[in-house]
Amino acid sequence: MSGERVTVIDIARAAGVSKSTVSLVLQGSPLVHEETRAKVNAVIRDLGYVYNRGAANLRQSNSKSKIIGIVVNDLTNSFFAELAVGVDVVVQSAGYVQFLSNTGESVDRQSEVIASMREHGISGLILSPARGTEAVDLKALVASGIPVVNVVRQIAGAKVSSLISDNRAGMHEAVRHLAGLGHRRIAFLGGFADTAVFADRLTGYREALVALGLTPQDELVISSAPRGRVAWRPSSGLCCCASGRRRRSASMMRSPSVSATG
Amino acid sequence: MSGERVTVIDIARAAGVSKSTVSLVLQGSPLVHEETRAKVNAVIRDLGYVYNRGAANLRQSNSKSKIIGIVVNDLTNSFFAELAVGVDVVVQSAGYVQFLSNTGESVDRQSEVIASMREHGISGLILSPARGTEAVDLKALVASGIPVVNVVRQIAGAKVSSLISDNRAGMHEAVRHLAGLGHRRIAFLGGFADTAVFADRLTGYREALVALGLTPQDELVISSAPRGRVAWRPSSGLCCCASGRRRRSASMMRSPSVSATG
DNA sequence: TTGAAAGCGCTAACAA
């Protein structure tokens, strides 16, 4: 019952064939006789054999591990959890498995998990980077030739494929929407002030106001402090207001929040 | 720049030492001279060497992969996301990496990801099982000797360590609390009717009512339909009420919800 | 259609 490792050799012996025949069966090769395949498969089941991917990858010339890594900055944020689940569905249906890790916004932790994933031979990486990640942090990774796609947050100067939401255009739409409802004092809640996302949103917000002939006011710009505490400067009677239609989907990038007073 | 695999042999050659010396350095063995270690490490950095854990595990007698798998039934549920993150913290601080997968309540998917994890040589598994998981689904796994701990949901008859909340006792407390506030018509919302959790909660609910001299009424028992839709039977003016103090922590099992009317 | 043999990158005796 307990774990004496069963290998291809064991099942070859039990089935009365050679190692390589077993290997072919394992890979679903059409070159092996139907009877042989059936017998081998039966033995595999009987002996409780489990395929050793590590050994296979080792030998395989092109080292296809069939595992793709995904590291997210904050899994407790349901946006990222849904992202991970969405990716997982695709990854799995492609016959890969997902190696998911959470960095909790720690760049150091991120380096560790990425290193670990590399050691385990991931064949690709999807990265939603921790706040403060810089291009240099990814240099060795991209140099190694493993495909990486960066999502959600832009990394200035990094030579990787990126999938990012257009925060500036989103703010344009949001502000226009509120203005269309007759609001004139439109406040801005853009998240953490030290992020590129924040800057993009703020730019879009200001541009949109100006385009509408309104004057941006600094007192209506509210940001979160880097430590996660909201730097809330109480202002005159703000009321909240959704910026538009909301959908729940990991494939949709979240729209920035906007508040307004009539 | 692109991926010509650098091996211990390459770094041995470049450092003017043998394979095994490199291996010792890699493992932080104290048996190697300080200068040698320094030179080897320098070469490792220069050549951009990445350790091949697959090869190492293959050779190692006790096959310690340093990866532990965690499979959860619904990662979009923030309870499980926080669970995963909490586990991850511990796993990582123990020098392991986490292989996280989501089953989305599919028993089939669960079998697949567990199989995949086994093939990748996980050294342990934490499982928050999909609804409908039975003891037989885990038989091969536990027979293989890899340690598995089952969490959140009980699996009847499964021979695995389990970490489960005491739903019955929780309901006792919740009902007693509401009764203590003077409520007499206490309703029950216990989640999916086809789960063991539901049964435990319902049992606790009824026991507590009876112990208080109240009569359980079926019309006050509300369950969710298996497909995720709430089977809501509108009843006479129910109002909601927290069942007690709430803490946010992955290490805490969620208390059942309770509603009541005075 | 199947078998024999070599070797993937690494570690573990055993020598030196």
Added chain:
DNA sequence: TTGTTAGCGCTTTCAA
């Protein structure tokens, strides 16, 4: 303290 040698479990030519 370091080098030599022999595999771990698998895939892959190359023959049969």
